[in-house]
Amino acid sequence: MAETDAGIFAAMPRIRELVVDHPADLDARLRDATTPFIIRGLIADWPMVRAGRQSARTARDYIQRHARDMPFAVSVAMPDSGGRLFYDAAHAMNFQMLRAKLPEIFARIDANEGAPDAHAIYLASIDMHQFFTGLHEANHVALGDRTPLASIWMGTRTRIAAHNDVPDNLACVAVGRRRFTVFPRDQFRNLYLGPVDNTPAGRAVSMVDFHDPDYAAHPRFREALQHGQVAELEAGDALYIPAMWWHHVEGLSDFNVLVNYWWRETPRWLGQPQDALNHAMLAIRDLPDDEKAHWRAMFDHYVFANGPAVVDHIPEAARGVLAPLTADTAGRLRAFLLRALSR
16 A cells, blocks of 8 residues: 555645643543544553554564463455455455464564565454453553543554444554544445445445545545545544544554544443444335335434423323433333344
């Protein structure tokens, strides 16, 4: 993946940068933000960052010393992939999912470092607490009363297609350099999303090759570019990506490490919106038009508008799941759905 492939990125607006002086300031910035922002040097004092500044191999040695003796999931793509972990011509994945212990994976990266015909090797969303001892404790961001999932992403030069995530995301570049290209939530129509049930990593991704856009096949991508922003992050920098914002991510160095934190401001016992969308495709999308119109009105009534008229005529004690959900009523609703789906 040549860094000279600036293409669409050169003319795009840059993601805004903010200054954060202390953890309370970061907490306030995160609570108030509705758009992405960068904090340069937020994690500059991490031991992992300092190791990476010595060399990529020093960084790998540091990380490996903390790794548990267990298999890691790793994606491996052929050299002709250009580091783009995506679909092949038959719309299967163009990479293999393997399992190996971290010393073996890092030895493969060591052996291929700098080689023009090297395989792309990528360890995605590895839980720092489950797979490492002490790594998170020595390298983490204080996020107040949030209880985020802390993950580490490691690998060679890679390109990850534009996708979005339900939680808020603080992405911290620990080793190497990364380029992020972000788009607001409403740009999904202009990003030409692929399948929802056959995806590289569980989320639908943009089918547009950002390094070689096909405007004949994807003409609305020009509109998406009018709303996109881009940034290149060095080791020590962090980027906040609000929930559901689309982001295309590239590892620009021979070895790259990212630590990210996902959290939701909503209670953990709420369901996943994507599950509801998938079930709606199963139950509603292929109905006759008049029935679909009825269910659209029902969704508006019970979910999107959800005004007083929904429950005013029902005694408060009898409203059940029509009242604001609690952990208890959410659990009962989940159990009801499981029983219904198992029939």
